[in-house]
Amino acid sequence: MKLFVMNMRKSIREQYLQLLDREPTLDDLDFYADEIQNNKINLEQLSLILKNSSEYTELQKKEISQNKSIQIDTYNDVRIQGQTVSLGYRESVERYQEILKFCKKFNRPISVLDLGAAEGYFTFRLSEDFSGVFVAVEGDSKRNLLDSCKKNNNQNILLLEKQMNLKHLQNLKEVQHFDIVLALNVVHHFDEPFQDVLELLVSMSSFCFFEHPNSLENTATKNSSRLKSEKLKLEKFLPQLLNKNKSGLGDAVNQKLERNMWLLKNTESKTIDRAWRGTEKYDEEFGPDSHIDIKSNFDEILIDYGSRNEKRNWIQGIDLRTFLENNGVYPTNDQVLDMINSMNTDNARDLGPHNLILNGHELLPIDQDDKFDDVNTKEKLKSFLIQSGLL
Ligand SMILES: C[S@@+](CC[C@H](N)C(=O)[O-])C[C@H]1O[C@@H](n2cnc3c(N)ncnc32)[C@H](O)[C@@H]1O
Known part of the structure; x- marks a missing residue:
């Protein structure tokens, strides 16, 4: 009783x-x-x-x-034509200083994926300060990121307007590599286990800037109860603590709680695992452990075709198929069509969209020495894209 x-x-x-x-x-x-x-x-x-x-x-x-x-609150600062035009409720400048300091180590163009870019502050600042390709991914169109991309008109930015889940990230990892992934305050938005999301993001990059809410934060923070139960293991990424910043969210107590920003390193192999999403993985096609290796350091980035005994420079950007399949909205469809029209196709044999690397201002054909494909002219490429519902 x-x-x-x-x-x-x-x-x-x-x-x-x-x-x-x-x-x-x-x-x-x-x-x-x-x-x-x-x-x-x-x-x-x-x-x-x-x-x-x-x-x-x-x-x-x-x-x-x-x-x-x-x-509706602005999360990070809005940056237009090199000027900060309005402030977000989260501090952005100090966080950017850490990213800037690290990116200066590269003596070559860099590629950056900014997942959950919000108003795009970090993407825009990096695209102003560095050469390379800067890919913003944002699921919420109310952040007006497309509009800001158009206003800024930077030639080295791509925008994927997509709410990514773990499977989408896995698909991206299999065909792409980025020097740097920015995973700032976004992993806790995922429905899938935070550790799985983080591991995938690190695996598609060489370095990952990672910021995650304080586990003491209350329900003003998304998935706050999971922050308490899902403790992340960072050791294998050789974490370096860069910065601590107030959450800025919720009641006075919650706002003061600090979030850690880490630099994580991919200490495992960096690979491309299949030619494009719809085809077999290399290890299914050519046997265990078959993949393309990415060999990169601060001075160069190469791809090593192992079995073919071929190494060449990695071309920064995203292939056109992956861009369009992931709701690439900037450059706009019209701009992409202009790029197709002005593409150099002198030696074209296979203009399938997975063979065209988009870097923000042009399309660069790759792998034109392999097979002869039905899609081998600009007109055939355009019809193919329209037929497959990609354009
Ligand atoms: C808390 S804000 C962080 C913004 C920025 N990274 C920063 O730290 O300043 C999270 C942003 O990620 C976006 N987001 C969350 N989950 C996402 C997902 N799975 N795919 C794409 N965007 C996502 C949200 O719409 C929101 O704009």
Whole structure:
């Protein structure tokens, strides 16, 4: 009997925490324990009573308006034509200084994937300061990133307007490599295990800047309960702590909690695993361990075809098929068509879109010495893209 009463009180308390986000008073506990014990109500009915209270209604309203304001608030600073035109609620400048310092180590063009780019502050700053290709991925069109890309008109930026899941990232990893991935405050937005998402992001890069909420953050932060239960293992990425920055989110206490920004290193092999998404993986086609190796350092980046005994420079960018399949919206379709029209196709034998590397201002055909393909002229390429629903 005693155990029943204790469990009952525990259940009443849990309901208070869950529905009203607070501890019950002793009076509350006594009152409802008594009601339940005397069979006047049961636990399900208690839940209904709490949900019908004005306190619960007020809390719901607050949560909805908080979520709304998160959605419309500017997250990072808006950067147009080299000027910061409005500030985000998260600090961006100090974080960028760390990224800038590291990127200066490269004596060559770089490729960067900015996952969950929000207003695109980091992509725009990098594209102003470095040569290379800068790929922003953002699932929320209300961030107006396409509009900012058009206003900035930088020739080295690609925008994928896509809400990525783990499978999309896996598809991307199999065909692409980036010198740097920016995974700033985005991994905790995923439904899949955070560790799996992070491992995939590191595997498609040489270095990864990773910022993740503080596990003490409350429900103002997305997936806050998972932040407490899913502890990340960073050791194998040789983590370097670069920076600590306030969350800026939720109530006064939550806003002050600091988030760590890490530099992580890919200490394992860097590979391309298949020619394009719709074809077999190299190890299925040519046997175990078959893949293309990426050999890169701060001075050069090469691809090593192992079996073919061939090494060549890696061309920075994303192949046109992967760009369009992932809702590449910048450069725009019209700009892509212009690039097709002005592409050099002197030695063209296979103009399949997976053989055309898009770098923001031109399309560069690769692998033109291999097989002769049906799609081998600009006109055939355009019809192919239209037929496959890609353009
Ligand atoms: C908290 S903001 C972080 C912005 C920026 N990385 C920074 O740290 O300043 C997260 C952004 O990632 C976007 N996002 C979240 N999950 C995403 C996903 N799976 N694919 C693409 N964008 C995503 C959200 O729409 C939001 O704009």
